[in-house]
Amino acid sequence: MPLDASMRMPDLATTGSPMRVVRLLAAAGDEVARGQPILEVETDKATMEVESTVAGRLVAIAVEVDDEVLAGQLIATFAVESAGAAWVAPAAKLAPSHPAPAEDRTARASAAASPASDRPSFFARNRARRSVQPTSSKRASLALSLAGRVVARRMQEIKRTVPHFYVQASANAGGMVRRRDAAEGPRPAWDAFFVVAAARALREHPRFAHRYDQEKLVPHGGGAIGVAVDLDDDLYTITVDDPAAKEVERVSAEIREQVDQLRSGDPKARQPRPASMTVSNLGGSGVESFAAIVNAPEASILAVGSVLPAAVVESGGIFVQDRVRLTLSVDHRVAGGKAAAAFLHAIVRGLESF
Incomplete structure (x- = not known):
């Protein structure tokens, strides 16, 4: 019977600085091998892939693009076969108060699977984020990029x-x-x-x-x-x-x-x-x-x-x-x-x- 297992954000030598999620490289339902990249994050030094430490079926990714994460933070849960499975920390329950609609999940899976050439560059994403106008009557603060x-x-x-x-x-x-x-x-x-x-x-x-x-x-x-x-x-x-x-x-x-x-x-x-x-x-x-x-x-x-x-x-x-x-x-x-x-x-x- 499959067991729930969790994966936490590894320490990428960022001296405690937050990392920003740039891309999702896997989607819920994917069979993931140990060592397979599942996320791409932007640190204070470079853009790096985060490899899975677990082999199994990806149940959920606990972060989204543009989220900031810290070392040790829960980023994914898996279903793994108990036979021969390496020990992993018990999974924290991911229980969003409003489950994502089916079309949103499909879109996220499609984005994770699409080649890099089909996605906007890091700088294009920065431009897009900065071009969004605040909707409230008070002018919103300007968010700085990680860089x-x-x-x-x-x-x-x-x-x-x-x-x-x-x-x-x-x-x-x-x-x-x-x-x-x-x-x-x-x-x-x-x-x-x-x-x-x-x-x-x-x-x-x-x-x-x-x-x-x-x-x-x-x-x-x-x-x-x-x-x-x-x-x-x-x-x-x-x-x-x-x-x-x-x-x-x-x-x-x-x-x-x-x-x-x-x-x-x-x-x-x-x-x-x-x-x-x-x-x-x-x-x-x-x-x-x-x-x-x-x-x-x-x-x-x-x-x-x-x-x-x-x-x-x-x-x-x-x-x-x-x-x-x-x-x-x-x-x-x-x-x-x-x-x-x-x-x-x-x-x-x-x-x-x-």
Whole structure:
């Protein structure tokens, strides 16, 4: 005679953070093998499949898409054959006060069985949720995505614990403008110039490729440079490996490829990778200059404004020149003002050499 068995949410190393259910991969009535994925959840690090720890007929799934779950929470019940069945915790009773209509159950089963290509991406689902207008007379609160909540916690913690200071400079952007205009194929992304210049400046100033760790400086990131990317109001960082040894056009192609992977909802693209520093560019949003928050444990972040024509005095004359304003935010535990100024001027020299 079949026995009821329950499955609880495993610990996916999320340090206690809630996980959001992204997809149901099985439906009530399915025969499920041990190790077969039954859910897909979004953690604070990646999108992951949750594999069944029970072999048997799935009686009910206790969660729905967009629900938040914690490690140890009941997520499914099964009917298992007693003969040879591994011990599992007794099932908690799933007794919804209003059973789902038959058509709802059919729809959920169909959604669980449909291929990934037929379902909207993670970002499309985010857009759909945010486009829903509140129906009450009072405006509803705006719910943050899991990624948004993680960023909020990190930024608050970083500003509280990392002593920031800022140095500013501007660079002649004429060479970058001409190189973009002369491109025979796709024009290099603006970010690529700043990534390459920052990486080459790191070679001259390796102190900034370290992180502060318990009263000592530890190498970090191996010279890789991160690029801040905003997609659907969620902030991510992609990483370019060894850009100092690459041409701007190649770095540009790598950046665009990784952004496309992010837009597609590829979970691997969302997994953070270490970098020595990050570039954050709001020039395309019409921002002349700003100061960014260091992406700890990195030691610095370069904030890039718009490329704009500016009057410049040279050799007693006034000329109009394309220029860009830069702000370098620095962890004061890693470096002081003089070192930061030298590092920023090395970045400026790199930008003006294109």
